[in-house]
Every structure is written in C-alpha cells, then in structure tokens.
Amino acid sequence: MIKKVLIANRGEIALRIIRACRELDIKTVAVYSTVDESCLHVRFADEHICIGPGASSESYLDIPSIIAAAEITNADAIHPGYGFLAENSSFAEICAEHNIKFIGPTKEIIDRMGDKATARETVSAVGVPITPGTGIVKDAEDGLVQAKKIGFPVMIKATAGGGGKGMRIAKDKNEFIKNFNTASAEAINSFNNGDMFIEKFVEEPRHIEVQILADEQGNVIHLGERDCSIQRRHQKLLEEAPSPFVDAKMRESMGNDAVSAAKAANYIGAGTIEFIVNKNKDYYFMEMNTRVQVEHPVTEAVTGVDIVKEQIRVASGEKLRYKQSDIKVNGHAIECRINAEDPANNFIPSPGLITGLHLPGGFGVRIDSHLYEDYEIPSTYDSLVAKIICHGENREEAIKRMLRTLDEMIIEGIDTTITLHEMILYDERFVKGDVTTNFLEDFDFGALSKDGS
Amino acid sequence: MERAKLNMMMEAMNGTSIRECEVNEKSSYLKIVRSNASSKKVTLANSSVDVISKATEVEVIDETIDITSHWIGYFYRGVKKADKPAVKLRDIVKKGDQVGIVVTMNVVHNIISEIEGKLIDVLVENGDAVQYGQPIMRLG
Numbered sequence: 347m348i349k350k351v352l353i354a355n356r357g358e359i360a361l362r363i364i365r366a367c368r369e370l371d372i373k374t375v376a377v378y379s380t381v382d383e384s385c386l387h388v389r390f391a392d393e394h395i396c397i398g399p400g401a402s403s404e405s406y407l408d409i410p411s412i413i414a415a416a417e418i419t420n421a422d423a424i425h426p427g428y429g430f431l432a433e434n435s436s437f438a439e440i441c442a443e444h445n446i447k448f449i450g451p452t453k454e455i456i457d458r459m460g461d462k463a464t465a466r467e468t469v470s471a472v473g474v475p476i477t478p479g480t481g482i483v484k485d486a487e488d489g490l491v492q493a494k495k496i497g498f499p500v501m502i503k504a505t506a507g508g509g510g511k512g513m514r515i516a517k518d519k520n521e522f523i524k525n526f527n528t529a530s531a532e533a534i535n536s537f538n539n540g541d542m543f544i545e546k547f548v549e550e551p552r553h554i555e556v557q558i559l560a561d562e563q564g565n566v567i568h569l570g571e572r573d574c575s576i577q578r579r580h581q582k583l584l585e586e587a588p589s590p591f592v593d594a595k596m597r598e599s600m601g602n603d604a605v606s607a608a609k610a611a612n613y614i615g616a617g618t619i620e621f622i623v624n625k626n627k628d629y630y631f632m633e634m635n636t637r638v639q640v641e642h643p644v645t646e647a648v649t650g651v652d653i654v655k656e657q658i659r660v661a662s663g664e665k666l667r668y669k670q671s672d673i674k675v676n677g678h679a680i681e682c683r684i685n686a687e688d689p690a691n692n693f694i695p696s697p698g699l700i701t702g703l704h705l706p707g708g709f710g711v712r713i714d715s716h717l718y719e720d721y722e723i724p725s726t727y728d729s730l731v732a733k734i735i736c737h738g739e740n741r742e743e744a745i746k747r748m749l750r751t752l753d754e755m756i757i758e759g760i761d762t763t764i765t766l767h768e769m770i771l772y773d774e775r776f777v778k779g780d781v782t783t784n785f786l787e788d789f790d791f792g793a794l795s796k797d798g799s
Numbered sequence: 800m801e802r803a804k805l806n807m808m809m810e811a812m813n814g815t816s817i818r819e820c821e822v823n824e825k826s827s828y829l830k831i832v833r834s835n836a837s838s839k840k841v842t843l844a845n846s847s848v849d850v851i852s853k854a855t856e857v858e859v860i861d862e863t864i865d866i867t868s869h870w871i872g873y874f875y876r877g878v879k880k881a882d883k884p885a886v887k888l889r890d891i892v893k894k895g896d897q898v899g900i901v902v903t904m905n906v907v908h909n910i911i912s913e914i915e916g917k918l919i920d921v922l923v924e925n926g927d928a929v930q931y932g933q934p935i936m937r938l939g
Contacts, residue, residue: 380932396931397871411931414871414903418928444904 347662348372348423348447352416353387355427356406358714358733359638360387363425366654375419377412379405381724386716393419400726406430409437416446423447423661429728432637433460449661451614451636459611459634463505463543469607469619469631477501477622477630479545486526489544493522499547502526504533504540510580511536515547548630550782552623553577554589555635556604557645559656560613561666568601569649570675572641575781576770578693583763583786584770585641586680587648590741590779596627605670607631616642616657640683640733643712647679647737678741680748684715684732686723688761690794697725702758706751710737710744723760731762741779745771765794863919865934866892866912872903874929876921879907884925886936890918898936901929914938 350373353360360376364387367374376391381400388394395415398405405411407430416424424441426432426449435456441448450456459465463482470476478496482505483489493500493516502525504512512533514525526542534540557569573589574582592600604619611634618635642653651668660666687693703719715732717723723731734751738744752768770776775785868874876884876899886898892912901908916938923935 395871396933398931405931410903410906411871415930417904418871418873418930 347664348449348658350375350392350419350421351423351425351449351658352377352412352419352421352446353391353425353427354406354412354431355425355429356382356385356387356716356727357730358716359427359429359640360385361390361716362714363427363654364390366652366658369652370655370658372658375415375421377406377415379726381726384721386718386721395419400724402430402727409434409440412437413440413444413446417444421446423449423658425449425658426637428637428640433635435460447661449615449657451617455611455613456636459613459617459636461505462503462507462633463541465611465634466543466631468610469634472606472610474603474607474610474631475629477545477548477632480543482541482543486523486530489526489542490519490522493544494519496544496546499549501545501547502529503543503545504529504537505543506537506539506541507533508537512542513580548622548624550625550784551575552589552591552781553582553620553632553783554592554600554623554629555618555620555639556600557639557642557653558604558608558613558617558619559651559653559660559666559668560608560615560617561660562614562663563665564609565666566605566608566613567666567668567670567673568604569645569651569653569673571597571600572644574641575783576776576785577783578786582641582683584680584682584767585644586678586741586744587644588675588678591623591627593627596629600629603629603631607634615660616653640730641681643714643733643735644679644681647712647735648675648677649673650676677737677739678744679735679737680744681733681735682748682752682767683730683763684734684755684757684767685729685763686731686760687729687763689763689766689791691761692791695725695729696761697723697729698760699723700757700759702756704754704756705732706734706754708751710747711735711751712737717757731757731760745777766791769794863937863939864914864916865922866898866910866914866936866938868901868910868929868931868933868935870901870903870908871930872901872906872908872928874910874923874925874927874935875900875902876925878909886918888918888921892916892918892936892938910935912936912938 351367352375353363364374374391376387376394377397378388379400397411397415431437435453438448439453466476480492499517502514512529514529516522516525530540530542552575554571554573556571560566571589572585572587574585576584607619616638618639620632621629622632623629686696688696699722705713712735736744736747738747749771878885894915896912897909898912899910919939920937
C-alpha cells in the first residue's frame, strides 16, 4: 500500500484527498504557494511544503518543485486532483521516472485519451457510438469540404481542447472558415496544439457522463451516470445522479459502452466517459476525463463507493473491491457548485475576505469546502469555494433538501452563485428534468438581485 | 480591552505551552500566536485604535534580514555538497556572493545572496531539507 501521498493541488479537492488518505492510514503532504499559506489543506495535512509564489506556473504547475517536495518528504505517491497537472502526461511520466506513483493512469493512456481525435478512434474501434465526424483536418479549406459531407450545423473542435476553449459552432458554410480559424488560433494559444477536427453538432444536447473504475488486473466497472447539462459556457454548475432523462435500458447500454471504452484504452484508475445525448436518446462519446472529477460526490452519494479511496487502492496495485453486480444506485443526489462569482454581473470573480460563514448540515447533506471564517479567497485561482451535495430518496426530495440547504448557507464578504442555484432549482424546466446544455442561455441573470441573498 | 487586563493575560500565558490564544469581545478581537519561548508575536484585528496602539508596544521588532531559498531540496553550506562552508559566522556577505547550494533530484542550485550584511546565524543544518521561501541565513 502507498504510505505517503503528496497532494499536488489546493482547495476543496486537496482536502477531499487528505480525508481519504487519513481514513486509509496514509500520511499526507500538502504543497502550497505563498498566497495559500493559510489554506486548510496546509493545516490538515501531516506535512506541508511551500513550493513557490502565487502564480500557478511557478507553483502548482511547476513540475520540478513538486517532484522536489516529494523527494524531501519521501512521498511515494502523488495525487494530482483535478485541473493543474491532473491530465498532464509528462507529469505522469516524470513521476514514474522518479519512482513516485502517479495516482491516475500512465502517460500512454493520458496521451491516448487526452487527444480527442485519438480517443474517438480508440472507442469507435470497439463499437462505442461517436458523433459523425472527422479525424484531424489539414486546414480550414479541408475542414469545409468535410463539414459539407457531414452536414451543417457542425462543431469545430481542437483535439487538445477542454473547457470550451478551441471550440466553435458553424451553422453554415459562410461562417465556417472564420470560426475554424478563431478556434484553431485559440487552441494554439491555450494548448500549444492547433490540430482541429469536425463533428456533427448535436441539437438540444444533454451532457451525460459515466463514472468508471479500473484496476491493474483488468477489471473495469461503471458507477452509473451523472447528468451535467446545467452549464454556463461549458463550465458545469449543477450535476445530478442519476440522470432524469436516462431510462433503465439506456443506462445499461451507456454503462456497458463506458466500460468498453475504458477497456479499449487499457484504462487504470478512476475516469469518466462523457457522452453527448440528443433528444431521441441517441448518445455519442464525447471525451474521456482521465482524473477524478469535481462532481464525483454525487456518484459517491448514490452508490456508497468512495471514489477517491478506490482510486488510491487501485494505484497501490489492489484489485477493485466491487464487482459490477455490487453497484446499486440508491436514491438521487444533486451537487451545486458554489463559486466566488457574481452571477448578476456576468459572473465576474469575487475573491476576498470571508467575514461570516455558516455551513449547513442535516440528514443527507454533504459539503466539501475549504472555506472558514476570516479566510481570504485569493484572486489567483479557480473560483470554486464549496460543493453542496444533497442526497434524497428520490429527485423530488433531493431538490427540496438542496433548497433548504442553500437557504441555510451563509457566506458573507463575497458574491456567490447560491441564489442562482436556487433559481435553477425552482425553474419549471429543471423540476421536470427537461434541461439541455442550452438551459442557461436564455436565463434571466438580471433577476438575481443582491438584496435577496 | 483594558491594558491591565491584557497584561494580566500575557503574564498568565508566560511559561506555558500555549501556542495560540484568541479573545473575542464586543469591539475587539485579539489573537496571540507564540511559536517558541524566545519569540512573541502579537497580532490584532478588527479592534479599536486604542488597543492597537497599546499592543504594538509588545511586538518584537526584527532588524535582521534573511537569505531565503528559491528552491525545494537539500541545503548544503559549501559550493559543492562535500565542501567546507562558503561563508562562516561573522563573515560579511555581499550581494552576489554564493552562500551555499540546494540539491534537488541531483540538480544543484546555487544560493546567491541578494542582500548584504554580517552573517549572524545559520538557520538550517547542513543536509537539511528546505522549502521555497524558507529563511536559510540571517544577516545583521
């Protein structure tokens, strides 16, 4: 078993990993930048090492500093969390070279599944449906020829893309060239890789993903699906499990396909197969995330499986402790991401001092957060400050429970997305489970008055 | 809070192993952090101006300046791992002088002083692990 884990991350996910390690009697090392000295992960880890100044590029993304921190603390494993270095295949490789276990898949797997065009080929070869589309196209003109074959509207995507960057819709041939070039330039800027491919654009799309777990012995199971259709500019805001749109037959089929996709990639660890689903319940593979995801707790709530602990056990070489038949989905769970942002003001980040804080509790409520009173949220990093996960007997109860939890939650000193979540949960379309990824496009953010929160 | 009350509390804590003490009152908030017996740090926040001015009298003012590490790794005082110390106590260190090395993954980083002064204390032992920003040597 792994003895000491260095957590190459910060915020709530660093705490989440420390908690899992403590329950497994594994020692922890927190790394932090100079602006994060007062963070909770620094306080709760067994050891802590300052690895650099505030800028991520000189601290949480600085591979030599993180490896050095592992060396001086004798950490035998590194958990990357999500974001930062979690899907950086060079980092996984460098860890391996230094005999440090990277808690995640190998460099080869990250490369195979991280490159969207290669991932599509890999899963399509084992019969997992993919949206009609192309491999890497040569240039804008080549793309246009292929887009005409697929039929407009199309999605122009960067193979290295993520979080909506390097991605554009082209409704017709007239806007194709311009949008292709914009997306490609963005991809070069953000990912240093301008390779593009074209996909059929799915109308009224839902984002539904399947959590999988795989061990080194070749066992792969899935833990059911999560519906993450509530997004703003491709950033998820609210997730739930199971999806109100998925029926039993579809669930089984998607689960089996997710397992096939993971097997095709020789996957090891925790991962997510993301599907895009159209109104006719046809689903297509979108991409694989080769890490633990922000929204993993909703799956934990309904299955009772501690995904982070399983991830660590599998990384230690242990066999999965669950068979597919052991996995039962129980009730319904919803997660609301509370961000330090002002939804009434175009979601501008709202860092600052937390002057008052009350985190609610009660039956079926879980809060993963690194906040405490008098903590100052730096402007340097991600705006996620808390995840509220409510579990109920059914969807209706989960919604009710989330509404009462949001009502009890008090965060003073900064703007947050709490009121926005309340509006979503009261929205008739959401209550009916009738949501697509376009849900927030025509949402009235102006109605978010600060006086009410 | 009254000065007398504050002093009484400070006295009461002397010689104890208390590392932190927080007092919340209607108009003031006092937090005392003591890391070891020889150094005391008193910080006050959200308190009245009156309390702040009195509290500053007990703050320890540090006139020394430290050379800190820019790297994470093992510290050695020589120019090479096995060398004798590059600088000795009471030496005058100038800007640009090498005062030691930090070794990480067999890569040697030179520690170059960005400040000037007399070396009055070496804060880490030869071979100790150091982190980013950690004070290594104190100049007076």
